[in-house]
Amino acid sequence: MPDIRILTESELRQSITLDIQAVDIIEQAFGALAQGGVxxxxxxxxxxxxxxxxVDVKTAYVPGMDAFAIKASPGFFDNPAKGLPSLNGLMILFDSDTGIxxxxxxxxxxLTDVRTAAAGAVAARHLAPDSPDSVGIIGAGVQAVLQLQALSLVRNFNRVRVWARNPERAADYARRMSEKLGVPVETADTAEQCVRESQVVITTTPARAPVIQADWLQRGQHITAMGSDSPDKNELDPEIVVKADRFVCDRRSQSLTRGELRSAVAAGLVAEDYSVDELGEIIAGKKTCRTGDTMITVCDLTGTGVQDTAIANHAYQVTLDRGAGTSITT
Amino acid sequence: MPDIRILTESELRQSITLDIQAVDIIEQAFGALAQGGVxxxxxxxxxxxxxxxxVDVKTAYVPGMDAFAIKASPGFFDNPAKGLPSLNGLMILFDSDTGIxxxxxxxxxxLTDVRTAAAGAVAARHLAPDSPDSVGIIGAGVQAVLQLQALSLVRNFNRVRVWARNPERAADYARRMSEKLGVPVETADTAEQCVRESQVVITTTPARAPVIQADWLQRGQHITAMGSDSPDKNELDPEIVVKADRFVCDRRSQSLTRGELRSAVAAGLVAEDYSVDELGEIIAGKKTCRTGDTMITVCDLTGTGVQDTAIANHAYQVTLDRGAGTSITT
Incomplete structure (x- = not known):
């Protein structure tokens, strides 16, 4: 059997970063999802x-990619009390032709952090206003940081509002991100203020009840909700799914079981077969995206196996080119 | 994060073998499955x-075990033409308390080969006649070898018949296994002869149509069918499911979707909610096993995540005790 290349977090951090290349790679992966064969x-x-x-396990085979990934993501929520991170995980890469x-x-x-943030940039590239004056971030965790960085790769904006349940974490986020992006980042007093004053809003929370209400939405606004990825989570008032001029998701079947569409169905606002476009369909040109300045667009991201396969292939190639990693003979 | 221990096939082969300890460990795993909490x-x-x-991915959390395994098993059937094995795969072990x-x-x-064969021994221990005179093996591949070895750990027998579609492979098997076990192993002219002349029969094929017919069965016989593990496979005439005095499986839900129960339901012989005992329920004493010399017993093994978790924990501990493996700091 061929040798197996072991890559560590530190080697991957040195090789892969959240840049426009990562965004492009994730965009191509979503595009492939709409082309069939995945x-x-x-x-x-x-x-x-x-x-x-x-524990969640995700995978996807993407035609034309050298390998497919299987990702295992455990989340153990008593860990912080033990001084350990809640989340960890790994990706495993198999040859697409032989399964080896x-x-x-x-x-x-x-890599999950990177591909998740990159998906936010892809959503913004296709759905957000071209030149938003202000951006609102709900939440102050890792994805709040990365989503704003990702957005800055595809959109210019003049100011940022952040709101989080913990005001100290929000203030700390504002300080750090102002410095990092060179754009004024201020805390909002309420989630409502944050939403009402922003042309692009990104929700990055593990909320189990809506953090954004439908009547806060403004004409021309784009919202990306990337927090809900399991059947108990919900960031958006379900009314938003029907109020939006365009409600788009990364994967219909996942939005229906783990994302914002699930809550809208549960609230009786839409049927299970409610017609929703996928981000990949817009990328592939099969569906239209934002068609005017007054449209309200929403994108629900639950996180997909094609993103994992795409980022893992990319990371493997980049680390190989750099000579990073350890080869193991089994 | 703690270091991660990388174990290779050669290290695992040096540490773990198909022995009575492996059988006991797999038996305990099935027992746990019947106790709840898994x-x-x-x-x-x-x-x-x-x-x-x-690609199949299996997993199981077993209370009381230090870790849980996730196993990925690719099977690519054009590989042999490329000089590569069809099957490969790996197991990943996560701490049961922290998911790390x-x-x-x-x-x-x-390890899949070992735990699969061990399950056959567990089935025989609880269902096969105490002192079978003769054993019949259908198939001549890796599991044909390992299942007979496993059976020899829990039952004494005087002779073995083997039948396989390829007579040369059957003859080769007979030669090798006679030598290995010190028991006469002869080829049968037909599958029917093999079944009719054996008190214990083990089917180890990837058949998509029955290799054993119901009217070949003999009073007092035990059959273990370990080949079917996907919705397209089928080794037993579906009549056997109803003709057997006891039809037992490793996991009801899997037998119904991937095992012999699936074919019996498809043939309209039993309903989807047909009452079938699980091997673990017999081990745990919740159900009776063989209660007489004339009973026909059948055990359908599809392969379960608890076996993977059990063998992976065992392998981890044994290799750790031996100082085998490579530690990687992420």
């Missing part, structure tokens, strides 16, 4: 209630 | 038709 089975999900833990193991990417979730 | 989600299955490939990655077992499917 195989992306439902997420394997295991809930370990007695440990407050869960090529590489184990011990990224501890780093 | 979380074993449905298998994630991805079929890559354009490459004649498929502990070990990557680069076993290329070796």
């Amino acid at each position: 195989v992306m089975p439902p997420i394997l999900s295991m809930s370990i209630e007695e440990k407050h833990g869960e 193991l090529k590489s184990v990417l011990l990224d501890n979730g780093y | 979380v074993m989600p449905p298998i994630l299955s991805m079929s890559i038709e354009e490459k004649h490939g498929e 990655l502990k070990s990557v077992l680069l076993d290329n499917g070796y």
